[in-house]
Amino acid sequence: MLELLPSPPADPLFDLEAEFAADTRPDRLNLVLGVYRDRTGATPVMEAVRKAEVRLAERSVSKEYRGLSGNASFNRAMLSMVLGARALTERATAVQTVAGTGALRLLADLVRQTRPGATVWISDPAYVNHRPILEGAGLQVRTYGRPASAGLPGAAGMLDDLRAARRHDVVLLQGCCHNPTGVDPSFEEWEELAGLAAANGWVPFVDLAYHGLGDGLEADLRATRMLSERLPEVLIAASCSKNFGLYSDRTGCAIVLGSSRRALGHVETALQNAARTLYSMPPEHGAAVVTTILEDERLRTVWRAELDAMREHITANRAELAARLRALGHAGQAAALARQKGMFSMLSLTPEQMGEMRRRSGIYGTNSGRVNVAGLPADRIPFLARGIATALEAARAVPSG
CATH class of the missing domain: 3.40.640.10 (Type I PLP-dependent aspartate aminotransferase-like (Major domain))
Known part of the structure; x- marks a missing residue:
């Protein structure tokens, strides 16, 4: 029976997670799955x-x-x-x-x-x-x-x-x-x-x-x-x-x-x-x-305050990433990021460029260009901005035709 099972398609996100886990570079950065992380990179239990x-x-x-x-x-x-x-x-x-x-x-x-x-x-x-x-x-x-x-x-x-x-x-x-x-x-x-x-x-x-x-x-x-x-x-x-x-x-x-x-x-x-x-x-x-x-009114108040703090952290991550990209000369990408909201942002990168960013910089997002800004430790934002800038500049340097 089992030999008749056709090869099923793999889940693209968890394939990337496995690739990240196998990557031995100490500065690699995982922005694939939609998980909130605080300023230290941990996913906390809310109070x-x-x-x-x-x-x-x-x-x-x-x-x-x-x-x-x-x-x-x-x-x-x-x-x-x-x-x-x-x-x-x-x-x-x-x-x-x-x-x-x-x-x-x-x-x-x-x-x-x-x-x-x-x-x-x-x-x-x-x-x-x-x-x-x-x-x-x-x-x-x-x-x-x-x-x-x-x-x-x-x-x-x-x-x-x-x-x-x-x-x-x-x-x-x-x-x-x-x-x-x-x-x-x-x-x-x-x-x-x-x-x-x-x-x-x-x-x-x-x-x-x-x-x-x-x-x-x-x-x-x-x-x-x-x-x-x-x-x-x-x-x-x-x-x-x-x-x-x-x-x-x-x-x-x-x-x-x-x-x-x-x-x-x-x-x-x-x-x-x-x-x-x-x-x-x-x-x-x-x-x-x-x-x-x-x-419970008291617990609900605590939860709402924590939720607001998470939202503000995500918003601040996105704003800082946009500012870093603007400073690196990528105003168009910065403006696009600044208009987005929520856990994810979409980069103006092709699947090939996202793959190159993984290989060159150890930055893992999805092939569609999605990155999880909610999972971005604050001290890694400059690293991410440089990785995106490098991918964009490499694309410009490729001769046409």
Whole structure:
């Protein structure tokens, strides 16, 4: 049997991680995976999380199953945080998932059950796992354009492409801090997207992985809440990996909004059934931590302050990198970086140039040009700027024709 297994494609990000691990240069720099690191290069446990874990350890009396929907208190807390207004939470249902990835897959299964002929539209470029998740659920995938080259802002190409999305299609939108480009639509463009969805009858599917790390928690949720207010149906995959630092605890939530509570009908049962076939029940620990924080005013205040500090650190990293590149004579790349937000930035480098930067400088980003500025130790910013500058200058030096 096993000899008949075809060679599967390797995951490009974890291939780069393995290459980095095998690199023996002491000054190599890993900017591949989306993990926050502080000024020393460590990925800390947030203080609010630590306090919540101590409290949970003192109270823990059982490890009994929570059920297919996971922790009900967590689901209510996530609905309240993501949607805000009571009127929205009353026409929504949620189930706990295995991180944001699990939420994406459960909601993809829901789309396949309810609209088997639907097409799901994703951005180009997109988060590397979007297409595999959707196609793994048996869905057809098409792409809409993103203004990724040089990180230029604006969503005109996106809006033009999505005019072709049909009634009952689904459009996957990143709610903030687009991965990999770091470029989001303006709020006015988000409103145009809402109008287009209402007119043409397609359903927004919002991926919320980085809320709190762009312009602040409330600002980062503004577009998702607006879509939820104006449209009868919205799907939302929310992750707690980045903004609570719960990467390995795999904590997330799948949210479905209908025109009314009654319209949701069998949605929760359908999501439960999908979960049952994939992983049965989600892990409890991360959900209990998040619930403890969101339900306690003091812990919530500590968490919000820490989240703001993380966002400010990321913003400062990007601003300093842009300033260093400007000083090295690369004003265009600096200007593009300065307009981006969130954990990732997109460099104006080709896959060949990114490969050359790995070989020459030991700087590891993805072949698409994405680098994790949230994982950049402050003292390594000059090193990164010089590596980027060297790659850009080498490209200029190559004779044409």
